[in-house]
Amino acid sequence: MAQEAPLQRRAPAPAPTHASLIVHGKDRTGIVAAISAVLGKHDANIVSLDQYSDDPAGGAFFQRTVFSVANLKAVLPKIDADLQAQLSEGFDLDYTLRDMSIPKRVAIFASKSDHCLLDLLWRHRRGDLPVNVAMVISNHADTAAEVRSFGIPFFHVPSAGPDKSAAEAEHLKLLAGNVDFIVLARYMQILSGDFIERVGVPIINIHHSFLPAFIGAGPYAKAKQRGVKLIGATAHYVTEDLDEGPIIEQDVVRVDHAHTVADLQRRGADVERDVLSRAVSWHSDDRVIRHGNHTIVFP
Structure with missing residues (x-):
């Protein structure tokens, strides 16, 4: 009897609607609200959100957000453009945006x-x-x-x-x-x-x-x-x-x-x-x- 081939599984891709947003830079009031407003504008649902500030009085700010949105591949460039516009107004922040369905x-x-x-x-x-x-x-x-x-x-x-x-x-x-x-x-x-x-x-x-x-x-x-x-x-x-x-x-x-x-x-x-x-x-x-x-x- 021929032996069965070993199982060759690959890591499952995350949901095709999920993206990650990493933000870091100088802390100030209104960062979370500004980011949430952009995501809400595009009907994106925040799945998880973690943030940390090493000093709320002008220290460094870090945030990881995972969100879900329908038609992610089509919507993601629009979210990116709106984030650039929003965070260029008085915020000293860098961010990365990634489609998590692509390992x-x-x-x-x-x-x-x-x-x-x-x-x-x-x-x-x-x-x-x-x-x-x-x-x-x-x-x-x-x-x-x-x-x-x-x-x-x-x-x-x-x-x-x-x-x-x-x-x-x-x-x-x-x-x-x-x-x-x-x-x-x-x-x-x-x-x-x-x-x-x-x-x-x-x-x-x-x-x-x-x-x-x-x-x-x-x-x-x-x-x-x-x-x-x-x-x-x-x-x-x-x-x-x-x-x-x-x-x-x-x-x-x-x-x-x-x-x-x-x-x-x-x-x-x-x-x-x-x-x-x-x-x-x-x-x-x-x-x-x-x-x-x-x-x-x-x-």
């Missing part, structure tokens, strides 16, 4: 460690991540067969030696016009400032974070030697300052003297998977607003 396109970069990569692909196939995985790019070919079993294009781009310019040029060719953001799923290469600038989309990274932090090779062995009690992970946006970009999510798990180095590695991999998947999900759902070197993350 964001992501490229995943990986190296030999596959736990974060395969976890994202598995969650995506189950329908837990509202994204389209456009491609996986790796500097090693080890995971090619597993990635392609998910129906995802895999590209092997070697990146050996100190000069990464040829690899980054190939990356840019593959990515140009095809992705809305990038995830580094334990991609063990440092991206140049030139690449970060030219690629022009947000990049999310995951790395282990200990208390204290251990830099260089063998961090779990070093953690065992120091007798750490907590191990964890941090997901953040990538900037030219290595591992110092705005933090999206963090988590820790408790360990003790009886855990071996292998135990620490397994527990570390678990927390890395969870932290990265939450960060990717929140970014994909327009829940993260960057502000300087930190983030506002709406629940």
Whole structure:
């Protein structure tokens, strides 16, 4: 008897009538009323609204609104034009407006460690991540067969030696016009400032974070030697300052003297998977607003 093909599900698209509106800038009286007036003019129904001000007396204002409106694709440009007109009158605000029925396109970069990569692909196939995985790019070919079993294009781009310019040029060719953001799923290469600038989309990274932090090779062995009690992970946006970009999510798990180095590695991999998947999900759902070197993350 022939085996049935594995279920190949994709993340379900949000309702075709839903859009997100992200607003941020200088706080002042009347912002919520002005935005609501524009949406009400077009018979848009607000499904959810979250807002935050770091100082109501002229501080920074942040708002995430999800609304539903009939004939969204036809109405959205009109809402956009009215928002521009309304917010240009005395408001110091930026905004983004997005049709949520169109999932964001992501490229995943990986190296030999596959736990974060395969976890994202598995969650995506189950329908837990509202994204389209456009491609996986790796500097090693080890995971090619597993990635392609998910129906995802895999590209092997070697990146050996100190000069990464040829690899980054190939990356840019593959990515140009095809992705809305990038995830580094334990991609063990440092991206140049030139690449970060030219690629022009947000990049999310995951790395282990200990208390204290251990830099260089063998961090779990070093953690065992120091007798750490907590191990964890941090997901953040990538900037030219290595591992110092705005933090999206963090988590820790408790360990003790009886855990071996292998135990620490397994527990570390678990927390890395969870932290990265939450960060990717929140970014994909327009829940993260960057502000300087930190983030506002709406629940």
